[in-house]
Amino acid sequence: MRLVVVSNRVALPDSSDRAGGLAVALDEALREGSEGLWFGWNGETSRRPSDSVHEQRHGKVSFATVALSREEFAGYYESYANRCLWPLLHFRVDLTAYDEEAEHQYRAVNERFARLLAARLRPDDVIWVQDYHLIPLAGALRRLGVSQRIGFFLHIPFPPAALFETLPGHERLAEDFAAYDLIGTQTEADAAHLRDYLAKTLAVPLEGGSLLHRGREVRLDAFPIGIDPAGFRALATAEEGESEFLRLRANLRDRALVVGVDRLDYTKGLVRRMRAFESLLAQFPEARRQVEYLQVAPLSREQVEDYRRFRLELEQLTVKINAQYGETDWTPVHYINRILSRATLAGLYRAASIGLVTPIRDGMNLVAKEYVAAQDADDPGVLVLSRFAGASAQMPEALLVNPYDVASVGRALEQARQMPRAERRARHAALYAGLCRQDLRGWRQSYLDSLRGTRA
Structure with missing residues (x-):
């Protein structure tokens, strides 16, 4: 057959x-x-x-x-x-x-x-x-x-x-x-x-x-x-992933990294997500200089007018946040449009203290699963996940949020930033076990x- x-x-x-x-x-x-x-x-x-x-x-x-x-x-x-x-x-x-x-x-x-x-x-x-x-x-x-x-x-x-x-x-x-x-x-x-x-x-x-x-x-x-959780975890510790991990850790200098990786598409909630990070800085001044946000968003459907307008809005918001909150030795938001290899992404996820995955609607979203797979089980990061991603039904141990409620997502980011190690380990263990059950x-x-x- x-x-x-x-x-x-x-x-x-x-x-x-x-x-x-x-x-x-x-x-x-x-x-x-x-x-x-x-x-x-x-x-x-x-x-x-x-x-x-x-x-x-x-x-x-x-x-x-x-x-x-x-x-x-x-x-x-x-x-x-x-x-x-x-x-x-x-x-x-x-x-x-x-x-x-x-x-x-x-x-x-x-x-x-x-x-x-x-x-x-x-x-x-x-x-x-x-x-x-x-x-x-x-x-x-x-x-x-x-x-x-x-x-x-x-x-x-x-x-x-x-x-x-x-x-x-x-x-x-x-x-x-x-x-x-x-x-x-x-x-x-x-x-x-x-x-x-x-x-x-x-x-x-x-x-x-x-x-x-x-x-x-x-x-x-x-x-x-x-996903293949063991395979993706291996990518994070292999040569290319390890190199990206070490480079980012050195540049962060003990600051927490929030990472988002999405195709540049309006369904991914990128503008609201960036506003949520802005809300974190506004609601919690103590988070300033302690956290950075990296959004990787490869270009998509550039010939469609809706996508061009969306890209411009996102770029303008990046400039606004950095102008309002940035300092000479601290840039709050980093935004790139390049496609990164899976091995580089694995190292990036591993280095990030918070995975921010907040689509306004998504069939599944494998970035959420790859982020969990790449984490160090002994000292893992925290996944902040939209309730409207299909993955949320399988990943209840994440911090589930409503992406339309920008202020509450900002508070979830602060909760993730302050989460005790024991709680992070327990949540990660449950999430990783779920990835293995439904691979x-x-x-x-x-x-x-x-x-x-x-x-x-």
């Missing part, structure tokens, strides 16, 4: 896309059987659509990739996926920009992917589709006669039905979801929202949480994604076992 993974981007062998834990987990899943196939976009654009598929083999795994035309990239990826579905699925109806032509491109790309993939499928394949870019893929495959098991995993949240129904033509996406055999989400809440929406729109609820639509049973369940390998295996258990 061959596993076929389909994703918007394919992490080709020896590419930088393979640095993340998810890419490694999918690659390991593909190599567990006798063979595997990974299909998707190669990250390149061309002048016009093409059915040319580039195929290469690396060990047991075959990689099949296609390019998008510039028109497809603009409509399918930039507009419908990222200006329409992304904000809507993060509950931001106010930022949702629907465009009928973009939806046409979104569906056309999924139809082309389905046609090119179907020609490469075998009768006993199990197909695992990743994320919101490819919701229509199973329906397109079914129309081509594909009857193999097809599963879908949504890596980002799913909103309540009343919000999702604001999308023009949302019923078409409901039909797309119903073509899968198994839909996985990050949290029970996301699964419940999607189940309620489908039951309200077109499907009949069954016992056990499944749905029935046109004779097909669709199973929905939560499969919280994890990346377990996530992958539990999902695939469930998918293979569905009826073809």
Whole structure:
């Protein structure tokens, strides 16, 4: 039984896309059987659509990739996926920009992917589709006669039905979801929202949480994604991570470091987070000169106007805080837009006394888990985590906060700064044990076992 993974981007062998834990987990899943196939976009654009598929083999795994035309990239990826579905699925109806032509491109790309993939499928394949870019893929495959098991995993949240129904033509996406055999989400809440929406729109609820639509049973369940905690901890103490750790410790001179690491995106709550650090300095003058905040925020979707405005606001706020509170030998806020290697991040997390992870909405958030994994168990830092991150359901021992309440997040930072070592050790031990119970390998295996258990 061959596993076929389909994703918007394919992490080709020896590419930088393979640095993340998810890419490694999918690659390991593909190599567990006798063979595997990974299909998707190669990250390149061309002048016009093409059915040319580039195929290469690396060990047991075959990689099949296609390019998008510039028109497809603009409509399918930039507009419908990222200006329409992304904000809507993060509950931001106010930022949702629907465009009928973009939806046409979104569906056309999924139809082309389905046609090119179907020609490469075998009768006993199990197909695992990743994320919101490819919701229509199973329906397109079914129309081509594909009857193999097809599963879908949504890596980002799913909103309540009343919000999702604001999308023009949302019923078409409901039909797309119903073509899968198994839909996985990050949290029970996301699964419940999607189940309620489908039951309200077109499907009949069954016992056990499944749905029935046109004779097909669709199973929905939560499969919280994890990390490899031991592997990430090893990165923090290996040569590159150790070097970053020692460099930061020397520069901090016994000051506490608050660290945030996020893609530059409005869902991550970065402006409110920086205001929370400002609130810490305003509410607790004794914290001044004793703490510094480092925000790493690699640039994202720079062609989108909302993101450019967001970046400018964050830069101006950084300057304001440093101008108001900084001194000749102390800069409160450090802000960089570069991508850092995973090993460097591991060393950075290890050096930080406080991990500040406060998205306004997030499917899971693996930064919170990596921060915990990188800590020294004997003298660990404290995780301050948004209640609206999916990870909060698995990490109750963190200091859970409401990111919309800036002053209370500031007080949580002071609580973390003053927390006794015994309490920090107890909280960290519980958090790390949770990471080990629900790790990346377990996530992958539990999902695939469930998918293979569905009826073809």
